[in-house]
Amino acid sequence: MRDRMAGVRQFDEEQAFTEALAVFWRKGYRATSMLDLAEATGVQRGSLYNAYGDKEEIFIRVFERYTSAFIANARTALDKPDVREALTAFFNFAIRSIRQGTPARGCLSTKTALDLDAESPRVRAALQTMLDQLEAVVLDALSRPAADQQLAIPARHAATLIVTVTRGIAVMERVYADPKSLKQTAAALIDAVAPPHS
Template identity: 50%
Template sequence: MVGTRQFDEDALLEAALETFWQNGFAATSMIDVAEATGVQRGSLYNAYGDKERLFLLAFERYSIRFLDFVRQALVDPDPVVALTTLFKGVVANMTEGAPSRGCLTTRTAIELPLAGKAIEARVKRLIEDLTALIREALSTPAARRQLSCDPAMAADLVVTFTRGLAVMERAFHNPQHLDKMSKQFVRVLLLDGKRGR
């Protein structure tokens, strides 16, 4: 029978998430997580088995929060407002912290050759879920009238653009430039997007 854990799992997973987010999966060791959480490395192994399992639990928290944010950002029926809100939140999320922490999804996707199949599958599922939410939001009659392409292609383009934002943030650390590019992207994607927003 497994003994009762002698630590606050919620606090531990929160600290582990921040550690993986700042350092990336490959560069984070269980020693790093132990130092960040204040939980002995042996206790971490006993509780979670290995770094991959701990990462997946932390990434699940991140995924739930991120997708909740996306749903809220896309509620406005005006696609210009919805996408502008989405991009503002994405930029704010990846530029938070000092140094800025970047995008955990993109960072992990780049590191997939160093991660296991379970992490690869989880990252792909998050991207698919993100794409589905955007596609649904852009499938309304109001959005279809403004899109320069069909909703499925538009959703793929939005997701691809957010990954590009993440790479540009890592390279230049310039939130103002990311905001400027996001506004221009909305103008290109939405035929009516040039309306003074």
């Protein structure tokens, strides 16, 4: 751990990270400045620099917390005995997540990915970790014996396709802001991946 991170925090770190998350989600990673983070958290820039070094370190820590919560909620949504019911709950959760806020704040991971530059390998790695974890959770749900029998394609391919479509849904929400259309897209994918029983 770097020396500048040593010592007792003179602020509530969890609260600061909550406020920082809101800034990154609203403005995007690239457009967010240390001044923005200082103003949102109520922590002086000098204290933020001393504690974390730079904006990237703050984002990485905030995004790790975001990832943990998102993956836990995705796992809960997928915890259904019927694969179609599980996938419907999962997509409803994903759509609800990107529709939160006024105006809707969109998908943090997709927004960050579209905003990424080549000089941010740690941010790219954090995004990859989040998507890999999400795919693993979906694959786990699709690999249960009862679920696997309902699939029209191998579970691993289905998991990759489902996670990829969640990214596309996030982009379509930004452009059209039409939750009904997003749910119709999700339903069409579910029908293709796990056809309804005749």
